Amino acid sequence: MTDAHPPIKLFQFPRLFAIANLSPFCCKLETWLRMARIPYQVIDTSDPRRAPKGKLPFIEGAGRRITDTSLIVDDLAKTRGVDLDSRLDPSQRAIGVLVQRALEQHFAFVVLYTHFIRAEGWTYARATFGSVPTIARPLLASMVRRRMRKILWTQGVLRHADADIIEAGLRDWRAVLTVMGEGPFFFGGEPSGIDAIVFAALATTPLTPIASPIRDFLRSQPQCVAYAERRRGRFVPELAGAPERLAAV
Numbered sequence: 001m002t003d004a005h006p007p008i009k010l011f012q013f014p015r016l017f018a019i020a021n022l023s024p025f026c027c028k029l030e031t032w033l034r035m036a037r038i039p040y041q042v043i044d045t046s047d048p049r050r051a052p053k054g055k056l057p058f059i060e061g062a063g064r065r066i067t068d069t070s071l072i073v074d075d076l077a078k079t080r081g082v083d084l085d086s087r088l089d090p091s092q093r094a095i096g097v098l099v100q101r102a103l104e105q106h107f108a109f110v111v112l113y114t115h116f117i118r119a120e121g122w123t124y125a126r127a128t129f130g131s132v133p134t135i136a137r138p139l140l141a142s143m144v145r146r147r148m149r150k151i152l153w154t155q156g157v158l159r160h161a162d163a164d165i166i167e168a169g170l171r172d173w174r175a176v177l178t179v180m181g182e183g184p185f186f187f188g189g190e191p192s193g194i195d196a197i198v199f200a201a202l203a204t205t206p207l208t209p210i211a212s213p214i215r216d217f218l219r220s221q222p223q224c225v226a227y228a229e230r231r232r233g234r235f236v237p238e239l240a241g242a243p244e245r246l247a248a249v
Ligand SMILES: N[C@@H](CCC(=O)N[C@@H](CS)C(=O)NCC(=O)O)C(=O)O
Pocket: 023, 024, 025, 026, 048, 054, 055, 056, 057, 067, 068, 069, 070, 147, 151
């Protein structure tokens, strides 16, 4: 186990709502660290420009900084001897990679759109900058939002109509839910790394007050709500009973 190591520093956006993090990547990594029982200390930061590769989260430990959740997970798995996927067969591993790609390389951009570009999302998501000094807050918030627009335009999502973007996000989830087991975990009775990814992607949507047709769809799927609630209860139990922070800012 990992007690010989001092806690790693986890740089991520501050918590919002009753979920580990509104950023699916920050939520994924914190969840994975808890699953792997690796001690960490959270350092809140609202400005990704300070991250080594301009993205959050990143970690610092043993004199090294590592960015990108998948690289961090691989590194920690190797250096700390943790393998959350040891029980998975080759077919489950392959499904895990495809689900990860759908959620991280596609759905994450749809979330960026629903949360940072759509008015229903921005009303809440701008609270991400709540810890920034009041005088600098509007400037940083609008700068980050502009950057999100640019990212989404370059990636391509923002070139489509709202209904088409939403439909593309719904397709991701219809596919993921089709291959997701009955539970309690994604691949049955035991947790594996994909649970951190699926939980994180779900946390951004059905567990937040940010309205969208994707949230309505996910909330209407009993399998999905039960999974999200169970995972939150197990991985971030201190938030399980917390009310949604409904007030818009
Ligand atoms: N592939 C990266 C993605 C990280 C990422 O996209 N982080 C977003 C927050 S969800 C970010 O920091 N965006 C800020 C920006 O691009 O300016 C990972 O797995 O860590």
